[in-house]
Amino acid sequence: xxxxxxxxxxxxxxxxxxxxxxxxxxxxxxxxxxxxxxxxxxxxxxxxxxxxxxxxxxxxxxxxxxxxxxxxxxxxxxxxxxxxxxxxxxxxxxxxxxxxxxxxxxxxxxxxxxxxxxxxxxxxxxxxx
Numbered sequence: 001x002x003x004x005x006x007x008x009x010x011x012x013x014x015x016x017x018x019x020x021x022x023x024x025x026x027x028x029x030x031x032x033x034x035x036x037x038x039x040x041x042x043x044x045x046x047x048x049x050x051x052x053x054x055x056x057x058x059x060x061x062x063x064x065x066x067x068x069x070x071x072x073x074x075x076x077x078x079x080x081x082x083x084x085x086x087x088x089x090x091x092x093x094x095x096x097x098x099x100x101x102x103x104x105x106x107x108x109x110x111x112x113x114x115x116x117x118x119x120x121x122x123x124x125x126x127x128x129x
Contacts, residue, residue: 003066003084004066005091006061006063007063007106008052008111009108010108013108013109014108047066047076049064050062058128061105061126064083064084066080088106091107093106093107096122
């Protein structure tokens with residue numbers, strides 16, 4: 001079980017600064033091949049956050065994920081709730097269409113502007129120009 005926010009954020013607007021995550025990260029970010037993204041985490045009790053890959057034509061969805069299975073450190077859980085709340089306030093919601101079905105997606109502010117101007121197609125967790 002866990003809580004998560006799936007989002008689309010262009011890499012230029014969402015740098016992950018290591019000094020901001022010192023309490024929550026392992027020694028090094030690690031590559032998660034299943035999601036094709038780098039993850040900063042503190043293992044099962046921490047916050048996992050992946051960056052969105054962008055090749056100029058397709059932006060891949062990433063997520064912030066908090067595993068709520070025990071044992072959960074109360075200080076970590078409190079900090080994680082604040083991080084996820086701040087992320088939801090910063091992110092903008094947009095309506096995307098995947099195979100004729102409208103879906104609400106979270107975007108960073110610059111990504112939302114790019115989305116509004118470019119009208120990319122949503123397909124399999126990617127916004128494609």
